[in-house]
Amino acid sequence: MDKAVYTRLPWQDEPWQRLQQARQQGRLPHALLFGGPRGVGKEAFALAFAQTVLCPDSDGDGRPCGICRHCHLLHSGSHPDFQWVVPEEESKSGEIKIEAIRKLTASASLTAQSGGHKVVIIQPAHRMNTAAANSLLKTLEEPTRDTLIILLTDQPARLLPTIRSRCQQVLFQIPPHQDSLTWLGGKIKHADGETLLSLASGAPLLALKLDDADLLAARQRMLGQFLSLGKQQKDPVALAQAWTGFDGRLLLEWLAGWVIDLLRLKTAPQPPQLFNRDQTQALHSLADKLNSGALHRYLGSVYEARALIDSNLNPQLVLEKLLIEWRACR
Ligand SMILES: [Zn+2]
Incomplete structure (x- = not known):
């Protein structure tokens, strides 16, 4: 899974520092909800943060060492204590179903195979159907030590209020226009940054995808x-x-x-x-x-x-x- 490469986006420093501080002080919640529009980098942030949590040698800024067993396993997409829950590809409804949540609940109740933390990312979280959402709610009500659940969504209002209230919410916003232009510069080939950003309502990763x-x-x-x-x-x-x-x-x-x-x-x-x-x-x-x-x-x-x-x-x-x-x- 080559997307599991540690990348930090320049406009995400504030939430990053805040979560790193919580991690260092042992105050990380059991569940995080990353909300905000599409294309601002919630996914990259979640991955980078998962790496920070799973690598035992992350530095004070949250940078994983990149060479330990955990880092290698993550890069190869085979870390036993990392799960990325998405709708099944064959699923016509595009829903995340209860089986997927049950599976993660079962594995969350086991001790991490590597003896450290476990991280689960659910994306897009608002695609959980009712049964799946209720099943997740039970897990959130009885959190397992050392398991971090991260919900990603661009439509947080579509989640059960009871789920939202059990997560610490981090809101990602459209970065300042100039920051996005600078970031896009050199990465785009087929249109200018202004045009792409307008089309993407200012979301830089979406703008890049449209290029x-x-x-x-x-x-x-x-x-x-x-x-x-x-x-x-x-x-x-x-x-x-x-x-x-x-x-x-x-x-x-x-x-x-x-x-x-x-x-x-x-x-x-x-x-x-x-x-x-x-x-x-x-x-x-x-x-x-x-x-x-x-x-x-x-x-x-x-x-x-x-x-x-x-x-x-x-x-x-x-x-x-x-x-x-x-x-x-x-
Ligand atoms: Zn490492």
């Missing part, structure tokens, strides 16, 4: 198709079909961004903020022809669709309905 030639081309093509639906692009059902198979969640985020930008462009010809700065002209020419009330209602439908796609409704049906509504909106 992909195919993805950027797909976005441009889809935006063109969306804007011309009802004109060159005639059939919403055919378009929905063409879009099915693409990452539904990302597509709906883009769609929401297009509609929000259309609304912004209706209020000011050069709004200070736009998700799609590079597409201002195309959006602008359409914005004048649309009605604000209808755009607001449509945005509501996009948000509803996002919730439906998350709860596993057939993505093609969701898209069809949205695109038919969009054509009517025109």
Whole structure:
């Protein structure tokens, strides 16, 4: 597992120091909840912190030694006391099920095989179904010594309040714009940092992920198709079909961004903020022809669709309905 490489992101110093202090003073809680938007580095932080906890020779700043057995096992993805719980790949619902939580509960009650700590990361924690969440709650109510459970989510409100209240919460925020630009510089190839950050709502890791030639081309093509639906692009059902198979969640985020930008462009010809700065002209020419009330209602439908796609409704049906509504909106 090559993602288990110790990396610290420059904008995470504050929570890092705070947790290191707690660790050194023996005040680490049994469960941590890392919340905050996607793409700000919660996962990297959790991994780095897991390494700190598992390596017996971490220094005062939490830097693991990198050479001990624990560090090697973590790097090779075979540390017996480290678990990363995610939804099963085959699971159509994308849920984390009770079996996965039971397994971790059972192993958490055993002594660490390596005689040290155990770390479990659950991601995305809001994807636990009800049974799984209740099972985890029992574990949190009777914590095992030396086991640290870290929940990662960009939607903490979707967790049971009883789970949230039993975790120490760490909130990750969008870093200052300039910090993100500096961090991205040198890492990106296909678009400029400003454009990528706008598209990613300021989240630097998401911006880096979007720096992909195919993805950027797909976005441009889809935006063109969306804007011309009802004109060159005639059939919403055919378009929905063409879009099915693409990452539904990302597509709906883009769609929401297009509609929000259309609304912004209706209020000011050069709004200070736009998700799609590079597409201002195309959006602008359409914005004048649309009605604000209808755009607001449509945005509501996009948000509803996002919730439906998350709860596993057939993505093609969701898209069809949205695109038919969009054509009517025109
Ligand atoms: Zn080590």
